[in-house]
Amino acid sequence: MFGNLTKLQRYYLYYTGSFLFFVGALAVLEDHGMPPRWIGYAFLFFTITMYAAIGIASRTSDVSEYYVAGRRVPAFFNGMATGADWMSAASFMGMAGTLYLTGFQGLAYIIGWTGGFVLVALLLAPYLRRFGQYTVPDFLGARYGGNAIRLVAVGAAILASFVYVVAQIYGVGVITSRFVSLQFEIGVFVGLAGILVCSFLGGMRAVTWTQVAQYIILIVAYITPVAILSYNVTGNPVPQIVYGRVLQEVTQLENRLFDTPSEVEVRRLFRERADSYSQKIMQLPASLAIERDRLSNQINQLKASDAQMKDIVALERQRRELPHDPAQARAQWETAMFAAIERGKQPIHHAEAFPGDDPEQRMGMRINFLALIFCLTVGTAALPHVLARFYTTPTVSQARDSVFWSLLFILALYMTAPAYAVFAKFEVLSHLAEIPIAKLPGWVAAWTKIGLVSIEDINRDGILQLAELSMNPDVIVLATPEIAGMPYVVSGLVAAGALAAALSTADGLLLTIASALSHDVYYRIIRPDASTQFRLVISKSLLLLVAVLAATVAAEKPGTILSMVAWAFSIAGSAFFPALVLGIFWKRATCAGALSGMLVGMLLSIYYIIRVEFDSIPWLGISGFGMEPWFQVQSISAGVYGVFAGFFTIIVVSLATKPYPGAESFLNGIRRGNQDGDS
Amino acid sequence: MPETNAYWRKTRWLTISLFVLWLLVTFVMNWYAREINEISFLGFPLGFYMGAQGILFIYLAIIWFYNRRMRTLDAEYGIKNE
Incomplete structure (x- = not known):
């Protein structure tokens, strides 16, 4: 034996x-x-x-x-x-x-x-x-x-x-x-x-x-x-031992970043978008027709005012990609609405147990x-x-x-x-937040291309706010080698x-x-x-x-x-x-x-x-x-x-x-x- | 055979006590994670640390202790180990 x-x-x-x-x-x-x-x-x-x-x-x-x-x-x-x-x-x-x-x-x-x-x-x-x-x-x-x-x-x-x-x-x-x-x-x-x-x-x-x-x-x-x-x-190459210290830094960064005026503004914009989707969903099927008319009007105006061809093509694509029937519209808009709600939420602190706005919500998390x-x-x-x-x-x-x-x-x-998770969060909070979008590290662009990372500059200030970044969970492990420059x-x-x-x-x-x-x-x-x-x-x-x-x-x-x-x-x-x-x-x-x-x-x-x-x-x-x-x-x-x-x-x-x-x-x-x- | 009955009684007692310990660690302690988080341990909030590492070490210790006791019991009662 x-x-x-x-x-x-x-x-x-x-x-x-x-x-x-x-x-x-x-x-x-x-x-x-x-x-x-x-x-x-x-x-x-x-x-x-x-x-x-x-x-x-x-x-x-x-x-x-x-x-x-x-x-x-x-x-x-x-x-x-x-x-x-x-x-x-x-x-x-x-x-x-x-x-x-x-x-x-x-x-x-x-x-x-x-x-x-x-x-x-x-x-x-x-x-x-x-x-x-x-x-x-x-x-x-x-x-x-x-x-x-x-x-x-x-x-x-x-x-x-x-x-x-x-x-x-x-x-x-x-x-x-x-x-x-x-x-x-x-x-x-x-x-x-x-x-x-x-x-x-x-x-x-x-x-x-x-x-x-x-x-x-x-x-x-x-x-x-x-x-x-x-x-x-x-x-220190043993992450399990040292990440407590990094977690503290993450918490400090969170405290500093979560409630800056531009973050609050971006979250408000996403919530407004969610509201407009929910209204459109409630007014189906009329809202679909209104949407199509609105785009057609815009296209006609642009055509009349000899605008750039590029803009017209973009609008025409938007019109083409509109949902074909109310059922499809509902599904598409609901997805968009949930995505916007998700981004508009108050972010959670990494180490906080059972976060929530009121005791009832916290109890739900706990259960x-x-x-x-x-x-x-x-x-x-x-x-x-x-x-x-x-x-x-x-x-x-x-x-x-x-x-x-x-x-x-x-x-x-x-x-x-x-x-x-903690190391990735540290990288994101310290090297992505508040950085001009044109100057983001290369790995962000690489994974955006595949669709696992998405960035939307909703307040058009050219700077990345945390709420403007969304990541697919798989990215953390797959992109860590690139994040660390390996x-x-x-x-x-x-x-x-x-x-x-x-x-x-x-x-x-x-x-x-x-x-x-x-x-x-x-x-x-x-x-x-x-x-x-x-x-x-x-x-x-x-x-x-x-x-x-x-x-x-x-x-x-x-x-x-x-x-x-x-x-x-x-x-x-x-x-x-x-x-x-x-x-x-x-x-x-x-x-x-x-x-x-x-x-x-x-x-x-x-x-x-x-x-x-x-x-x-x-x-x-x-x-x-x-x-x-x-x-x-x-x-x-x-x-x-x-x-x-x-x-x-x-x-x-x-x-x-x-x-x-x-x-x-x-x-x-x-x-x-x-x-x-x-x- | 009273001998082997005693073996089973002891096994059952061991199992139940370790199971209760497991319940306490897993459910009762985590219920209070928010409160425990106020304490700091190795730079971590304690509630977070327990969920990420502490509880896992306790789990490992429970299994280790069970195996050790069971080996002794097996030898004591001459249980065939097949």
């Missing part, structure tokens, strides 16, 4: 060394004039070849190897793999940006996504490992008995995982199109290839070892730019902060692709240890994200890290979906007598099918599906968490109870999300069902209601039904490791 461990560690040390050497070599080549585009290609090619090599070296035709990596993954490496499995494209690119935009409120993601691992460690991982089958539906099926619960579990697992995997593949498309300037659709299929080379031949075994490799790349890529930026700003933490924690402890990782360790004790390692490896990134090779490194984060999560999710279908539905329910050979054939074909399906959906650039990812936590949490926890800790929980609890919890969450978030579903032809949120809780935290409803339903229905006779011996098995069931 020990020899095996050191051999593995040696392999990964060599691997890390050669990766660093590769980055260094590219830096030298860039110095000698290698164009950025080639650097991008080199990163893409090198990393995917590495993953493919590991994937092919770990190919297998053994069922246990394919589903649970032969249960031979040491705790330390399982921790790394879980870290990569867990941290998605959103963690890598989006989290620092969310923290930048929302300040303290964004910490809910940090707390929620790490706190979940305490629940995994205390309540789930050791018991899942001692049970020792292959999937989460397996566990529920064995605990409660019967195929109905297995099917519901499979349905919930697929519902939560599929949306998530589409978002990862979409992320790959975005990264490759930005850094290697591949076309988005081609990028998506490059991503698909990158995922399949890892998971197709070797299943969990190959996914595990590539995830370890991906973790190393993503953590190096995440920490390098902010460490250099930190060194530039404070002279939502805790509700979001709750949903993200419970969701983390219920996502099947994370739980499945704890089946792969050799012993129960190693399963427990591997949760510790997982959290440690995840903290490396999650403790860095708030530092990213060579392009660092940007390439960040892209490789983001790619690793997206691919590793997609691998884990895809495997979860494929094994839910092939193992739980096909083998356990449809054909229990299937030969192992044939089970693997089915599993691999389903993997391929699901992967192609997910890539096809991602290539359509579905905007709504990305916002749906956040809901996956509420849905997974309310479907699985109560049934798993009560199944382990409460002998009396019955199959009928668990089944109804899972359905009630999951459906309540979906119901809440739909009614709070939407007002109509055009393709179903129903409308007007929107509702006010209960206790101000936003739809992203729907799981607060779903999870409690799930617990409540399981308890009530279980008490009303007969206990499941198999529960006793099952629980004896997982609680103490003797399967005989004597007590």
Whole structure:
């Protein structure tokens, strides 16, 4: 065992060394004039070849190897793999940006996504490992008995995982199109290839070892730019330690800048714009015609007064781009109105907890902060692709240890994200605010061109006010290398890290979906007598099918599906968490109870999300069902209601039904490791 | 077997107490984040620091302590570690 461990560690040390050497070599080549585009290609090619090599070296035709990596993954490496499995494209690119935009409120993601691992460690991982089958539906099926619960579990697992995997593949498309300037659709299929080379031949075994490799790349890529930026700003290369001081400076800058006369003026202008949009929306459809007439009049006047052709063309384009019908106008103007409202708002201080104008607003922020933490924690402890990782360790004790390692490896990134946000804010407040727009640093223009940064000089004074700048959250991580004035090779490194984060999560999710279908539905329910050979054939074909399906959906650039990812936590949490926890800790929980609890919890969450978030579903032809949120809780935290409803339903229905006779011996098995069931 | 029953009782007690600690740190403390923010720690407002780093260290410590206790319990009651 020990020899095996050191051999593995040696392999990964060599691997890390050669990766660093590769980055260094590219830096030298860039110095000698290698164009950025080639650097991008080199990163893409090198990393995917590495993953493919590991994937092919770990190919297998053994069922246990394919589903649970032969249960031979040491705790330390399982921790790394879980870290990569867990941290998605959103963690890598989006989290620092969310923290930048929302300040303290964004910490809910940090707390929620790490706190979940305490629940995994205390309540789930050791018991899942001692049970020792292959999937989460397996566990529920064995605990409660019967195929109905297995099917519901499979349905919930697929519902939560599929949306998530589409978002990862979409992320790959975005990264490759930005850094290697591949076309988005081609990028998506490059991503698909990158995922399949890892998971197709070797299943969990190959996914595990590539995830370890991906973790190393993503953590190096995440920490390098902010460490250099930190060194530039404070002279200390450990951002996590020194950013408290930078945060103080940020607060001072905020105090000085937020209420200067020009800032107040700009915010007022944006609010006025929002008001004029809201009036136009109320006066639809007449306002659309008025708008068109107004533009036509202006054009005619200009034409009569022999003005410059350029101005006339600009106005004509405005007229052409007017919405065609009232419905379209409403949608377009609402977007514009919300954008203007957002810019016209009083900015929030980065470190202030629960900001608001009055106590009621502050209470709403406080409730939502805790509700979001709750949903993200419970969701983390219920996502099947994370739980499945704890089946792969050799012993129960190693399963427990591997949760510790997982959290440690995840903290490396999650403790860095708030530092990213603070350093970026410091740069913006000290080097962008109050600067003439013509003299802004080059990176602003570069990202404005792609549409991730937008600047509008609404008061026409030629100087940038904070309210005139708006940034897409992804920009913070992607642009930090340029903000700190680093060579392009660092940007390439960040892209490789983001790619690793997206691919590793997609691998884990895809495997979860494929094994839910092939193992739980096909083998356990449809054909229990299937030969192992044939089970693997089915599993691999389903993997391929699901992967192609997910890539096809991602290539359509579905905007709504990305916002749906956040809901996956509420849905997974309310479907699985109560049934798993009560199944382990409460002998009396019955199959009928668990089944109804899972359905009630999951459906309540979906119901809440739909009614709070939407007002109509055009393709179903129903409308007007929107509702006010209960206790101000936003739809992203729907799981607060779903999870409690799930617990409540399981308890009530279980008490009303007969206990499941198999529960006793099952629980004896997982609680103490003797399967005989004597007590 | 009373022996293994005692094992499960101790495991459950350990789990529940650490779970309560987790609840206190995660929900009760964060409820008062605005008030705690008045205190300054390493240059950070304390409420912000706890959310960005402090709580995460506590989480890690909870898991570390649980694993250590469980290893002792496993050895004490001769639980098969498979």
